Structures are given as structure tokens and as C-alpha cells.
Amino acid sequence: MGGTATIVGAGLAGAAAAWFLTRRGFSVEVYEQAHVVGGHVRTEWFRGIPYEPHGAHIFHTDHRSVWDLVSGTVEFVPYRHRVLTRLRGRLVSWPPQRAELCASADFTDIALELADRPGAVDESDFESYCVSVLGPTLYGESVRGYTEKQWGRHPRTLSAAVARGRVELRNDGCHDFFRDTYQGWPRRGYGDLVEALLRQAVVHLGCRITLKDLPEVSQAGRPVIVTSALDDFLGEAGALQWRGVRLQPVYLPETALAQPAMVVNEPSVTLAWTRSIETKWALPELHDRLGTLVLREYPGAEAKHYPVLDAAGENQRTQRELEHRLLGQSRNPIHTAGRLATYSYINMDVAILQGLRVAEKVAAQEEC
Incomplete structure (x- = not known):
């Protein structure tokens, strides 16, 4: 069993894919544009x-x-x-605990608003989502300014997906x-983890690979797993925000x-x-x-x-167009995994899962 596979990017998704394939007997070469492995998680x-x-x-x-x-x-x-957040000169738990806020005279107005929240969450956009969860005052003092700084745009222009699973109001004492x-x-940092996952692969550092470079690094018909941003990989830097x-x-x-x-x-x-x-x-x-x-x-x-998930969905549409173009080329079967390549606001465990799943798919196709 086995074969050859090329992976673009040595972050968590690429390292997980390499780990899986090398254990299945594949000869794997990984190309990373930085001079260290680990991507954005390196310690x-x-x-x-x-x-x-x-x-x-x-x-x-x-x-x-x-x-x-x-x-x-x-x-x-x-x-x-x-996580703590600064609210009216005090540090309070984040996500906020309703009981903690209601117990302080400093937050009486917020406590009253929390008692009068709508029953349903408004999924129209980021700001609407947060206001329906936290109320206008708590949102305005703990989220709006942070969001404007973080994203460089008005919160109403962001998708509710950015808030979903990240903005909540608790009342359970779990901090x-x-x-x-x-x-x-x-214990030894994330670089140690990524290096260990890549141990059986051949890793090329300082190598930026795009679609036009594939003939130099992969034989025709051999699988390629891309974990880099598709606008970069397709030579269209700036197409995505x-x-x-x-x-x-x-x-x-x-x-x-x-x-x-x-x-x-x-x-x-x-x-x-x-x-x-x-x-x-x-x-x-x-x-x-x-x-x-x-x-x-x-x-x-x-x-x-x-990735900037905008409320209008423009960046998401551009991502789908890039994916369509990528799959339209016929020289190599190409798979994508990870936050950059899928243009998704995912956690580390999901990036690893995506890397494992595309690697499993590659291995299964090799058996056919």
C-alpha cells in the first residue's frame, strides 16, 4: 500500500494529513512558505x-x-x-455570567436589560445576534468596540456566524x-506538536507553492492537499479579505x-x-x-x-468561485483542509479533523 502525496502548508491541517498518510505507507512531501513549521499556531x-x-x-x-x-x-x-474583560473599570468573566453582573450595583442597568431580552436570537448579522443575546448596553460596552478594532469594520457588516459559538450569556457559574x-x-508548545506529526514526511521550508508550481513538485495524477489560502495558491492575492x-x-x-x-x-x-x-x-x-x-x-x-465572513456573503461567494476554479483543473486531484484553504473560522481540532479526513479520502482513492 502507499503512494506519493504532496501537501501545501505545514500547519495543523497539513501536519495531520501528513501524519495519517505516512502511517499508511505514503511518501509525503510538505511545502511550507515560512522557514518554520506550525503556521499560525507555533509557540x-x-x-x-x-x-x-x-x-x-x-x-x-x-x-x-x-x-x-x-x-x-x-x-x-x-x-x-x-478570559476576563474590562467593563466599567472592573475585570469580569468572559463570557459574562448573569449572576455576577446582577450581584453588583455597578451593573444594575445591564441586569434590567438582561431580564427583558427577546426569546429568539436574531441571526441577521453579527451586531443583531449579539444584542439579542447580551442586550444593547452589555453588547455596546463589551463587544462593539472590541469588534470594531478587531475587524476594522462596523459589526453590522459581519456575519452572525462570527458570533455564533463565541458570544453567549451564562448563568451557570462555569468560568x-x-x-x-x-x-x-x-508542554513544549505547538511547534513541538506539529514537528512530531510531520516526523515521517519530507518537509521543504521557505517554499511558496502555487497552482502553476505543481508540475515541479508533483507528478500528474498524484494527490495534492492544499492548506494555504486559495487566493494565494491560485495567484490571485487580494481576491479574499x-x-x-x-x-x-x-x-x-x-x-x-x-x-x-x-x-x-x-x-x-x-x-x-x-x-x-x-x-x-x-x-x-x-x-x-x-x-x-x-x-x-x-x-x-x-x-x-x-477570514472576514461578511454579512452580505461576498467573501464566501468569492471562496466558492476559487474552489470551483481549483477543482476545474485536471492535472492533479486537489483537496483542501484548514482555516486558510477553506476560508472558515474554525478551531484547531476541526483543522486537524479536516486534515485527517482528506488524507483518509486520498488513501481510499489509492486503494481503488
């Missing part, structure tokens, strides 16, 4: 302190098979993620940001932990950054050690971190 280290140059990444999933794969490949430490059964953080962030680190040598949680959201438009991140929280054995890094996350960088 870096400074004086023994972890930080993430592309923003906070917490592994969480309800898929036992995905958890078994990642935790069986490298060591994971238990970590339940907490974990995620509710998934399996949650953790790789993306949003990027940049992280500004601050090293505090005399401080063990600088924040009460890994992530603190800053929704006020008077601040240029959207949140501050202290990745050191993920590793309990480091908590008492002096020296920490806090990264402020600024939006608007020239990077493809987030």
Missing part, C-alpha cells in the same frame, strides 16, 4: 517563557479521537482557559471559556504573573490593542518563577489570521 520561547507570536491558542475538543492523537503524540498538560470535554496545552494581528511583547523580569488570567480583553476604543495575553498561565510549573511576557494584540496587520 516561541524567551528565557524559558512561552509566548505565541500569532495570538493565544488553547487546545479544546469534544472529539476523543483528536484528543488521543495530539496527547498521544506529545505531552499535554491540563489547562482550563479563562471556563470553553466547555469541551478535553482541554490542554502542549483577511484580517491579521500583530503581537507586541512586554517582558517583566521581576514579575511572576502579571495578569489574573491568560487573556484580558480590552473592548474600549480608547486603547489600540484588543487584548493582552500571558501564555505562561498554561504551564503551572512556571507560575512562581520570576519573569513573564505579556503580549498586547493589535489588529490590522498584513497577515491572514482570520
